[in-house]
Amino acid sequence: MWAIIAPGPSLTAELCERVRHLTTIAVCNAYQLAPWADYLAANDASWWRRHPEAAKFRGRKFSGNEIRDIERVLPNTYGTSSNSGVLALDLARNLGATEVLLLGFDMHGSHFFGKYTNGCSNTPPHRRLQHQQQFRDWARANKGIKVWNVTAGSKLEAFPQVPLREALASVPQPSL
Numbered sequence: 001m002w003a004i005i006a007p008g009p010s011l012t013a014e015l016c017e018r019v020r021h022l023t024t025i026a027v028c029n030a031y032q033l034a035p036w037a038d039y040l041a042a043n044d045a046s047w048w049r050r051h052p053e054a055a056k057f058r059g060r061k062f063s064g065n066e067i068r069d070i071e072r073v074l075p076n077t078y079g080t081s082s083n084s085g086v087l088a089l090d091l092a093r094n095l096g097a098t099e100v101l102l103l104g105f106d107m108h109g110s111h112f113f114g115k116y117t118n119g120c121s122n123t124p125p126h127r128r129l130q131h132q133q134q135f136r137d138w139a140r141a142n143k144g145i146k147v148w149n150v151t152a153g154s155k156l157e158a159f160p161q162v163p164l165r166e167a168l169a170s171v172p173q174p175s176l
Contacts, residue, residue: 002097004088005030005037008106010151015103018164022101025088029111030104031057039095041073041088043080062091077138083131086138089147099146101167107132107155132157 003019005011007029016034026037028047031054040057042048045065054061055069064076064087076082076090085105092100107128135158139147149156150164 001099001101002092003101003103004085004092004105005034006085006088006102006104006106006151007033007111008104008151008154009108009110010106010153011104015164018168019101019103023097025091026057026059027084027088027104039088039091041084041091043082043084043087045080047084062087064090077141078134083134085131086134089135089138089142089145093142093145097145100148101164102147102149102154102156102159103151103164105149105151105154105156128155135159 001022003022003024004027005016005024006027011030011033013033020036024034024037025039025041026034028042031037031040038059039062040054040059041062043064045067048054048063048067048070061070062073063070064073064082065080066072073087073091073094076087078086109128135156139158147159148162148167149159150162150167154161
């Protein structure tokens with residue numbers, strides 16, 4: 001099982017720690033709460049320019065765009081116009097994931113850190129509708145991959161919503 005962690009307002013470091021034992025993709029700023037993640041996916045080239053500190057992320061870094069020192073996700077569903085969460089699903093699929101948990105996918109237009117202050121912008125409502133469609137399209141095209149949204153209060157409609165505790169019940173927990 002894999003985890004994809006997005007930077008929605010519900011995301012906390014404690015939630016991230018609950019999936020630390022899984023192969024993990026951090027989406028955009030989510031790496032700040034999960035610096036141990038295996039992968040970082042951010043499709044927007046301007047996000048990479050406005051977050052130069054992300055270059056220090058220890059895992060592999062991906063985009064759908066051609067960006068120096070960042071690997072490209074190929075194939076990917078929407079190319080350079082993909083939502084970074086969908087891009088992360090493409091990455092997980094390409095790397096062999098068959099079961100994925102989504103955390104921090106609130107789809108409310110904000111982030112755990114509030115509004116951007118570096119020139120990036122929060123997603124406006126009309127773009128969130130486009131993103132919802134991208135997730136629905138991805139789900140239809142990738143029926144062989146089980147995806148559960150474990151984000152409490154999420155507006156993401158493309159995947160079944162399940163409490164994190166329930167989703168993790170079938171996954172062996174690491175020994176302490």
